[in-house]
Amino acid sequence: MQDRGSFFIDPVDEVYAGQIIAENIKPGDLVVNIVETKKLTNMRASGTDDSVRITPKILMTLEECMEYIQQDECIEVTPKSIRLRKIMLDEEDRKKYQKMLKAEA
Secondary structure, eight states, X not given: OGGGEEESSOTTOOOOTTBOOEEESSXXXXXXXXTSOOOOOSOOOTTTTTTOOOOOOOOOOHHHHHHHOOTTEEXXXXXXXXXXXXXXXXXXXXXXXXXXXXXXX
16 A cells, blocks of 8 residues: 555554545545455565565644644544544445535535
């Protein structure tokens, strides 16, 4: 997933549905299952997986998070961390809500 954006979490951090884990290169949201492992194929070049280096996560202060979030996002502050997340955690609920907003307009 590293080639699609910059991470806000470390590889060992626990994640949950609706949590914002990275900044997408393209505009808009990209819903991914980050805990699912990479699919392996029969044909692989030797040494390609050995050269993968994980870049460090982006650390943001509370003020930077407040500037970064969109209208449908919020900041979760705990004694140990600051996390970004969607207001509606379930992806299906977010889709239904967007359809409802479009129908009202």
